[in-house]
Amino acid sequence: MYMTLNAPDLVRPLYRAISPHLSQPLERHWRLPSLRQGGTSMPADVWMRIEAMEREERRQRRQQPLSSVEIESIRSLRTRQWFGLLALFERKSVSAVLVWNGYRGRRGLLVEAAKARDIPVVFLERCAFPGFVQVDRDGINVGSRTLNSKDYHQQEPDEAIGRWFRASQRQRRGVNPFAPAQRPAEDLPKRFLYCPLQVAADTQLSVFGGWVRDMPDFLVALTKACEALPADMALVVRPHPSCRVGQTSALHLALTNPRIRVIEGSTSAEMLKNCEAVVTVNSSVGLEAFAYDKPVITLGESFYRGPGLTAQAESAAELKGLFSQIDSLDFDAQLRRRFLTWLREAGFQRWPRHARDPAAKALAERIDALISA
Structure with a gap:
């Protein structure tokens, strides 16, 4: 089974369009699962990255820096969600994760948890071409292995x-x-x-x-x-x-x-x-x-x-x-x-309008290929 987390409104029709064409069912979750593990915390290196994401988002928004109380509250919440995700992966036999952006907040935590269990992650994001979408195993924009390819040198212009x-x-x-x-x-x-x-x-x-x-x-x-x-x-x-x-x-x-x-x-x-x-x-x-x-x-x-x-x-x-x-x-x-x-x-994929759009099958096949690579 593939899994994803709720995404912005514009993305939900995309998920609906590709779902029938994926090799495995795509289960969409509206919120992260939560599970208490008495006295147990997430790995220190994971928390360091999660904390850095939270602090940077607050700074970028020019809001007051996170207080120690807020940090502890976030840590407690993210720890419960971390163990909830690990349990969900095992219970549902999740074989791959699809994530929109995946660089911060809940989706950033989803990526960290999937990587901790060696579950393939496919990143999706909007791109500069209207009607197209980025899709890659490594990340988005400059973090994408696809977009960093030099194959364009051989492209007929x-x-x-x-x-x-x-x-x-x-x-x-x-x-x-x-x-x-x-x-x-x-x-x-x-x-x-x-x-x-x-x-x-x-x-x-x-x-x-x-x-x-x-x-x-x-x-x-x-x-x-x-x-x-x-x-x-x-x-x-x-x-x-x-x-x-x-x-x-x-x-x-x-x-x-x-x-x-x-x-x-x-x-x-x-x-x-x-x-x-x-x-x-x-x-x-x-x-x-x-x-x-x-x-x-x-x-x-x-x-x-x-x-x-x-x-x-x-x-x-x-x-x-x-x-x-x-x-x-x-x-x-x-x-x-x-x-x-x-x-x-080649670098971007066409954004399907609905499940019958040929772009839906093409995008699903691209995602399956990335997962099995």
């Missing part, structure tokens, strides 16, 4: 892949390509770098952010490095439309620098079309910039970074150095087309 990607993003955002932008392009600086902000507590930051721990860190790094830019170039920061957590004070600090502007009204597509380059920790906007033939600087870990694809800033000093030579940043346009084509054809 679709010369129209950029147009396809731009159109798919317009469809996802519900943007009419013939409608005027929310803010006319002339309101943007003549020359600027587009710096999109990201969601607080997203695993892209909490797990893969590298030397940039959160968006305030990102804004501070931009503020310090922008003095190295050409005199006629500005930085345009766009807050994430669904998250302003913990960003207000950092945005106010950034606005004290005359080289930095914060613009919310213009669409991301309008920004991409008019910018000189994109600077991001590891936002999917960086990948989207490939479709606009724009240079990209990444500060964190991302599956789309690499020679010919992006420039990487591993420190504040490296970011400043890249800003000083911003006009000479380059990329391999053909390699990018190979990469985007490979993602569509």
Whole structure:
């Protein structure tokens, strides 16, 4: 039997679609089981990782640090859930676990418990291509073995892949390509770098952010490095439309620098079309910039970074150095087309709309293959 834990609303239809095609029944649980084991605790190394997840999520959300009382309460709860999961695995003869994201909270604990019993785990997550999903045995995004493959070097490129990607993003955002932008392009600086902000507590930051721990860190790094830019170039920061957590004070600090502007009204597509380059920790906007033939600087870990694809800033000093030579940043346009084509054809899987969708059977077969690998 396969097992999974309840996931966001958009994922439940996906589970229903693939269930009839999996080689074993998929049992979905709405909550973690709980079992008291008098005086027994989970392994110390597991608790260290669980505690780190809990503390990091609280920090990313800019909430008060966890108190010792809260930590003990969480430890007690997670310990009961840990033993509940181990008992469930044995009672139900669970042979594999499917998990959405799997990097924090209850799903992070589910992954830890499955690994402790050598039960295969398949990770699923949304991806930059609308109508597609990530699926991998090792993790998501840069943690995915699939997405870190170099197979794209042999991919025959679709010369129209950029147009396809731009159109798919317009469809996802519900943007009419013939409608005027929310803010006319002339309101943007003549020359600027587009710096999109990201969601607080997203695993892209909490797990893969590298030397940039959160968006305030990102804004501070931009503020310090922008003095190295050409005199006629500005930085345009766009807050994430669904998250302003913990960003207000950092945005106010950034606005004290005359080289930095914060613009919310213009669409991301309008920004991409008019910018000189994109600077991001590891936002999917960086990948989207490939479709606009724009240079990209990444500060964190991302599956789309690499020679010919992006420039990487591993420190504040490296970011400043890249800003000083911003006009000479380059990329391999053909390699990018190979990469985007490979993602569509092999790296990502199509998201099934229902059980009769051929994509449902294909995704189920991919999951079964990963489990048995």
